[in-house]
Each structure stands twice: as structure tokens, then as C-alpha cells.
Amino acid sequence: MDDARRAAVEGYLRSVSGDAALRIEAASLLSGGAIQQNWALDVVRHGAPEAWVLRTDNAATLAVSLPRAAEYALLRAARAAGVTVPEPLFLCEDPAIAGAPFFVMRRVAGVAAGHRVVKSETLGGGRAALAQAMGRELARIHSIAPPRDDLAFLGAAPVDAGRAFIAAQREALDRQREPRPALEWGLRHLERTAPPPVPARLTHNDFRTGNIMVDDGGITAVLDWEFAGWGDPAADLGWLCARCWRFGNVAREAGGIGPRAALYEGYGAVEDARVRWWELAAHIRWATIAIDQAERHISGVERSLELALTGHIVPELELEILRMVETRDA
Incomplete structure (x- = not known):
């Protein structure tokens, strides 16, 4: 500064x-x-x-x-x-x-860096305890329901968040320089298997390892609310469980931190099939965001090695999308 x-x-x-x-x-x-x-x-x-x-x-x-x-x-x-x-x-x-x-x-104390959090056995009070705590935080977020005068900038809640997601992602892909057939394939699978809509709630839309500050006692802050909106609460659970946010600790399905069951226990009633639909959606969404991030560098608007490298994760995400679709169609 x-x-x-x-x-x-x-x-x-x-x-x-x-x-x-x-x-x-x-x-x-x-x-x-x-x-x-x-x-x-x-x-x-x-x-x-x-x-x-x-x-x-x-x-x-x-x-x-x-x-x-x-x-x-x-x-x-x-x-x-x-x-x-x-x-x-x-x-x-x-x-x-x-x-x-x-x-x-x-400013709050704690650690947010994903690669550090997933390697620690003690941060957040232990792996299962931290996964449960993340579930509780999400349940509190999802207690906020539309309409809200103080959140009017979020606009009207979608009638069907899943269908709205598919439409938005297809539009995002249509504006790209290059075709992305693996992402289109994943979207088509989501379209064929979309769950029925549920009442909208506030969704953080980036609740994941890396955006959660923790210390040895538990969660000290949920960070980065810039993507929040009205949506299907299961979208946040699916985003957190996506393989791309496990930072290499793929066996720990709740953000690379703990077991999925502990996350669900902390949250409350969970429809697992709906969460897994949104988990596939999470990989598609992160891929389109990564493409847009790289475009900021390629366009010359913001030259950045970090942004350029972000674009290189897209093939890995595409491979995971194909694997997930193949597994669920089997």
C-alpha cells in the first residue's frame, strides 16, 4: 500500500x-x-x-x-x-x-492454508471434530432464508437451483475461446439426473478448505463470501466434498479434513444423493471459474503467474468429471 x-x-x-x-x-x-x-x-x-x-x-x-x-x-x-x-x-x-x-x-487468528490444514491431526480439535464443526457452520448459514431486505442485492431466489446452475454453466462455456466437451458431457449428465427443487436458502458457494480459518480449538472464521447467493443448501456440501478441495488428502471426503459422515452428523438431515449431484456440479463450476481466471492473464488485463497456472488445472478437473459420470452411469 x-x-x-x-x-x-x-x-x-x-x-x-x-x-x-x-x-x-x-x-x-x-x-x-x-x-x-x-x-x-x-x-x-x-x-x-x-x-x-x-x-x-x-x-x-x-x-x-x-x-x-x-x-x-x-x-x-x-x-x-x-x-x-x-x-x-x-x-x-x-x-x-x-x-x-x-x-x-x-483480523482473527488461525490457519486457512488448505495444504496445512489437511495435514494436521490437531487443528480444529481433530479431524472428525472439525468436519462436524464445518457441518454446523453450514447449517447456520442455511438457516438464512429469502426474502431478506438486507440481502435484496442477491435478487430473487431461483425456483429450481439445479436447473439454474445448468443454464448458467452452459452460458459460461458458450463464451469460452475453445470448446470443452468433457464439461458439456458432465452438464448433460446433471441435466438427466437433476433432483427435484427444494426451498432456497443462503448458500456460501465457496465453503471449502482454504476459506475456513481454524486453530487448535476449532473454527475461528468462515471467509470469502463474494460468491454467496440463494440456492440449494446441498450445493455447499457438495462443493466442500469435491475432490478438488481435498488438497491431496483424497480419502478424507469432507474437504480433505475428515469423514463425510462426520460432516453430515454436524449438519443434520442430509440427502446424500443430492449432495453427490452437487459434488459433480462443483467440479464443473470450478473448471469454468479456472478458465475465466486464466483468461484474466491471457487477455493481459492482469498478468499473473498464479492466474496462468490456475488454467492448467482444468484437464485434471475434466478427467475427474468423466470418471464421476462413468461411475454413476455404471
């Missing part, structure tokens, strides 16, 4: 925090955040140190990513429903302050 931007942010925080003497002692860009930037701020307010995070846009964003004002509102709604999220503090929608809208939330 350059000096001018830091000074502008500091001035804004003084005006909204109730402390005209507030100062930013340090600001450092946190790792990760291919779509958004997260800045760790060490702040002194009313003479006491506080640890905050400033979350703002990268140079290029995905069309399906919600703006920061929406993500801030989602954090407030989730916190009110008992979901373990960082406390949202301030929202700035004026792009002149930091170059883009941003919000500030409290």
Missing part, C-alpha cells in the same frame, strides 16, 4: 471510527486472494492496538463475484445468524479513497 493510499485510508478510518487520532502502524498484503486483495492493518485506536483486515478489489474481478458492499452485508447477516465470521467494522463505497470500494473487519 503506497503512502498516498495509506494516508487516505487512515483519514477515512479516523472519520468513521470515532477516533480522530487513529493511526495505521503497519499495512501488509496478505497471501492468497487471487480475486480480492486483503491487507492486514495494525491500528492504534483510542490508544489501544487493534488488528484489522482491509478487503478490496484486485485490478480485475470475476463477473460472478459480488461487490464489497454486498460482501459486507453478508458478513453482518451471517454473524447475526451465529455463523463464525470476522466482525465487520466499516464499509467505504468511495473508490477515491483506496482506488476501489473496501470494507474493514477484525
Whole structure:
């Protein structure tokens, strides 16, 4: 964060925090955040140190990513429903302050890096305990139902989330440079086997290992709400269980962390066949997102080795989609 931007942010925080003497002692860009930037701020307010995070846009964003004002509102709604999220503090929608809208939330302690979480036997209180805790967090998220005036930006809830997903993914594939027959094949399988619709609930849509902060005592924060929307609750369970989010620990079906049964136990009543339908859908969705991520690099809008490498995971996802379809058609 350059000096001018830091000074502008500091001035804004003084005006909204109730402390005209507030100062930013340090600001450092946190790792990760291919779509958004997260800045760790060490702040002194009313003479006491506080640890905050400033979350703002990268140079290029995905069309399906919600703006920061929406993500801030989602954090407030989730916190009110008992979901373990960082406390949202301030929202700035004026792009002149930091170059883009941003919000500030409290910084929480813990580990989110997927490759570390899946290798630990103790983080989150142990593997089965953490899988159960993830189920409980999802159940709290799914307790939020439309309509909600504070979440009006999410629009109308879909009548049939599964059919809406298929239509959206087909549109996403139609705009790509190259044909993707394996993804089309997977979509056709989903179309033929779609479960009947259920009442929509709030879905996080990126609830997975890597977006869940944990310490030895349990979950300390559910992060990254930029893809949230109204949908089928089983979509979140399927996304978490997808092989692509197990970080190599494929035997642990609940995010590479613990057994699927423990996740279901923590959640409550679960229709396993519906979750597995959405698990296949998760691989297709992540593949189309990965293609779009790579396009940000290829187009020259945002040159990034991370974005370029993301595109290279698509063949592996396509292979898994073909394997899943073959297994279920057998």
C-alpha cells in the first residue's frame, strides 16, 4: 500500500471510527486472494492496538463475484445468524479513497492454508471434530432464508437451483475461446439426473478448505463470501466434498479434513444423493471459474503467474468429471 493510499485510508478510518487520532502502524498484503486483495492493518485506536483486515478489489474481478458492499452485508447477516465470521467494522463505497470500494473487519487468528490444514491431526480439535464443526457452520448459514431486505442485492431466489446452475454453466462455456466437451458431457449428465427443487436458502458457494480459518480449538472464521447467493443448501456440501478441495488428502471426503459422515452428523438431515449431484456440479463450476481466471492473464488485463497456472488445472478437473459420470452411469 503506497503512502498516498495509506494516508487516505487512515483519514477515512479516523472519520468513521470515532477516533480522530487513529493511526495505521503497519499495512501488509496478505497471501492468497487471487480475486480480492486483503491487507492486514495494525491500528492504534483510542490508544489501544487493534488488528484489522482491509478487503478490496484486485485490478480485475470475476463477473460472478459480488461487490464489497454486498460482501459486507453478508458478513453482518451471517454473524447475526451465529455463523463464525470476522466482525465487520466499516464499509467505504468511495473508490477515491483506496482506488476501489473496501470494507474493514477484525483480523482473527488461525490457519486457512488448505495444504496445512489437511495435514494436521490437531487443528480444529481433530479431524472428525472439525468436519462436524464445518457441518454446523453450514447449517447456520442455511438457516438464512429469502426474502431478506438486507440481502435484496442477491435478487430473487431461483425456483429450481439445479436447473439454474445448468443454464448458467452452459452460458459460461458458450463464451469460452475453445470448446470443452468433457464439461458439456458432465452438464448433460446433471441435466438427466437433476433432483427435484427444494426451498432456497443462503448458500456460501465457496465453503471449502482454504476459506475456513481454524486453530487448535476449532473454527475461528468462515471467509470469502463474494460468491454467496440463494440456492440449494446441498450445493455447499457438495462443493466442500469435491475432490478438488481435498488438497491431496483424497480419502478424507469432507474437504480433505475428515469423514463425510462426520460432516453430515454436524449438519443434520442430509440427502446424500443430492449432495453427490452437487459434488459433480462443483467440479464443473470450478473448471469454468479456472478458465475465466486464466483468461484474466491471457487477455493481459492482469498478468499473473498464479492466474496462468490456475488454467492448467482444468484437464485434471475434466478427467475427474468423466470418471464421476462413468461411475454413476455404471
